[in-house]
Amino acid sequence: MSLEQFKNRNIGEQNYKMLDIEHRPEKSWDRFKQAFGRSIKIELFIGLAVTFGIMIRTLFRGETHTIRYPFEKIPISRRYRAIHEMKRLLESGNYRCIGCGLCEKICISKCIAMDTRYDENQRKEVSEYTINFGRCIFCGYCAEVCPELAIVHGDRYETASEQRASFALFEDMLTPIDKLKSQKEYPGFGAVSPNADDNIKKTPLAY
Amino acid sequence: METTMIHEVTWVGVAIKALIAMLIVSAVAGFGTYIERKVLAWMQRRPGPSHVGPFGLLQLAADGIKLFTKEDFIPQYSNRLIFSIAPVITAATAFIALAAVPIFPDFTFPEWIPLLGGVFVPSIAADIDVGLLFILGAMAAGLYGPLLAGMSQQNKWGIIGAARTAVQFLSYEVVTGLSMLAPIMLVGSLSLVDFNNYQTGGIASWMIWQQPLAFVLFLIAGFAETNRTPFDLLEHEAEIISGFVTEYSGLRWGLFFVGEYANMITIAVLASVIFMGGYSDFMLIPGWLMMGLKVTFFFFLMLWVRASWPHVRPDQLMWLSWKVLMPLALLNVVITGIVVMVTA
Numbered sequence: 001m002s003l004e005q006f007k008n009r010n011i012g013e014q015n016y017k018m019l020d021i022e023h024r025p026e027k028s029w030d031r032f033k034q035a036f037g038r039s040i041k042i043e044l045f046i047g048l049a050v051t052f053g054i055m056i057r058t059l060f061r062g063e064t065h066t067i068r069y070p071f072e073k074i075p076i077s078r079r080y081r082a083i084h085e086m087k088r089l090l091e092s093g094n095y096r097c098i099g100c101g102l103c104e105k106i107c108i109s110k111c112i113a114m115d116t117r118y119d120e121n122q123r124k125e126v127s128e129y130t131i132n133f134g135r136c137i138f139c140g141y142c143a144e145v146c147p148e149l150a151i152v153h154g155d156r157y158e159t160a161s162e163q164r165a166s167f168a169l170f171e172d173m174l175t176p177i178d179k180l181k182s183q184k185e186y187p188g189f190g191a192v193s194p195n196a197d198d199n200i201k202k203t204p205l206a207y
Numbered sequence: 208m209e210t211t212m213i214h215e216v217t218w219v220g221v222a223i224k225a226l227i228a229m230l231i232v233s234a235v236a237g238f239g240t241y242i243e244r245k246v247l248a249w250m251q252r253r254p255g256p257s258h259v260g261p262f263g264l265l266q267l268a269a270d271g272i273k274l275f276t277k278e279d280f281i282p283q284y285s286n287r288l289i290f291s292i293a294p295v296i297t298a299a300t301a302f303i304a305l306a307a308v309p310i311f312p313d314f315t316f317p318e319w320i321p322l323l324g325g326v327f328v329p330s331i332a333a334d335i336d337v338g339l340l341f342i343l344g345a346m347a348a349g350l351y352g353p354l355l356a357g358m359s360q361q362n363k364w365g366i367i368g369a370a371r372t373a374v375q376f377l378s379y380e381v382v383t384g385l386s387m388l389a390p391i392m393l394v395g396s397l398s399l400v401d402f403n404n405y406q407t408g409g410i411a412s413w414m415i416w417q418q419p420l421a422f423v424l425f426l427i428a429g430f431a432e433t434n435r436t437p438f439d440l441l442e443h444e445a446e447i448i449s450g451f452v453t454e455y456s457g458l459r460w461g462l463f464f465v466g467e468y469a470n471m472i473t474i475a476v477l478a479s480v481i482f483m484g485g486y487s488d489f490m491l492i493p494g495w496l497m498m499g500l501k502v503t504f505f506f507f508l509m510l511w512v513r514a515s516w517p518h519v520r521p522d523q524l525m526w527l528s529w530k531v532l533m534p535l536a537l538l539n540v541v542i543t544g545i546v547v548m549v550t551a
């Protein structure tokens with residue numbers, strides 16, 4: 001490709017819209033007429049009327065855009081990746097995490113620390129699970145990789161605290177057992193998509 | 208005029224009047240910042256200051272404490288002496304100008320009040336013959352505040368701010384003077400008390416009906432002289448950081464704003480007294496309330512305009528002053544002169 005061609009690769013028509021700029025007057029008499037017309041046009045006063053109307057609406061109808069933040073919050077998008085939550089199984093109330101360790105493995109800032117052991121019934125149990133939120137970059141990989149939808153991102157974004165350990169323990173992130181009824185399934189990051197069934201394909205075995 | 212002649216104006220009365228004017232204006236200047244923020248906020252669909260105290264009223268106290276406790280800082284490369292006195296010039300001239308401005312009607316303390324009983328308080332602290340000229344002069348001297356402040360600093364924004372001060376105040380001083388000249392010719396006196404007495408006959412006798420053009424010109428020039436939008440070029444943050452106040456902080460910075468608000472009040476009072484009937488009683492409304500209402504209206508108008516209109520470029524400002532307003536003012540003076548000559 002020659003340089004000429006390289007610089008001229010645009011195809012098709014550009015739909016530029018020309019602004020309707022009135023031509024500048026040439027003669028001083030025209031300029032005078034323009035200035036005079038602009039001075040006595042009522043646009044300035046329409047501007048005043050608009051701001052006054054807005055003041056009335058703000059004052060008497062409470063139409064403000066302000067959210068009094070520490071006292072009010074707006075709901076954030078479900079896609080927002082805030083502090084993690086650990087979910088429970090609705091049937092048994094047990095935590096969903098099976099201790100597979102995938103989240104620990106994938107975490108790119110290596111902030112998930114977990115340990116597992118066999119309990120007295122020889123079942124696998126998560127004995128330790130912490131996330132170091134001083135290092136977490138909230139990338140969401142852990143939520144995405146988790147096969148059980150056990151770890152997800154919640155909507156708790158006010159993360160100022162005296163110590164980061166306030167958020168980091170398994171028990172803190174786990175849905176409290178008495179709130180199990182109100183545990184919300186998480187439609188956001190890392191959750192199965194609504195059309196997940198359609199997306200499942202048989203793994204081709206024959207090569 | 209007769210009633211004022213009967214009473215003897217004592218120095219106690221003048222001192223009381225000066226004190227009242229001083230206190231009211233400082234209080235209003237302080238309160239004005241709150242009102243300004245509230246009104247601007249409402250016009251932009253915000254609640255404005257609302258957390259400190261009821262309706263955010265104590266925000267004033269919070270800001271005052273902040274201003275007072277800030278370090279009094281003089282930058283290394285600025286001219287120390289001029290840097291320190293410039294804010295004082297602005298505030299002082301603003302208050303001096305108020306000396307010849309009637310704020311409320313005259314009154315006499317009732318006899319039962321101890322010490323002050325029977326003291327006559329005039330409507331004006333100093334009813335001098337050259338009233339209007341004095342006010343204009345004092346306000347024009349206020350130009351030295353921003354000018355010196357900007358020049359004493361070692362930064363370009365200060366210098367640009369100072370240059371714009373000179374350009375803007377000097378040119379609009381001309382328009383203010385000329386626009387006031389026509390009413391002065393009609394009244395035949397420079398004392399604002401005479402202006403007030405000229406318009407005692409209800410709304411129909413207000414000067415604004417005889418001199419509508421002068422009123423508009425005076426308002427425009429007043430906006431320019433008090434450095435309000437659309438003529439706030441001296442410290443326009445988007446262009447020159449803060450103009451002449453770039454290096455100021457704390458109380459010195461505050462003094463500039465006290466001066467600016469005092470000037471706003473002066474202009475509002477002047478507009479009410481010269482063009483809108485002043486402090487004469489209006490039907491059932493007593494004069495002092497009338498005055499308060501008018502001044503409030505003009506104050507509100509300044510905030511309203513600030514919320515609505517964009518500001519002009521420096522060259523447009525000069526164009527407006529010299530090519531539009533000044534010829535109009537001259538024309539107005541000439542026509543008024545002819546009318547006065549023919550009717551007299």
Ligand code: SF4
Pocket residue numbers: 106107108109110111112131135136137138139140141142143
């Ligand atoms: S969000 Fe990312 S960084 Fe944070 S714990 Fe999960 S994988 Fe690790």
Ligand code: SF4
Pocket residue numbers: 096097098099100101102103104142145146147148149150151
């Ligand atoms: S990926 Fe999910 S199931 Fe596996 S250890 Fe992490 S949280 Fe538990």
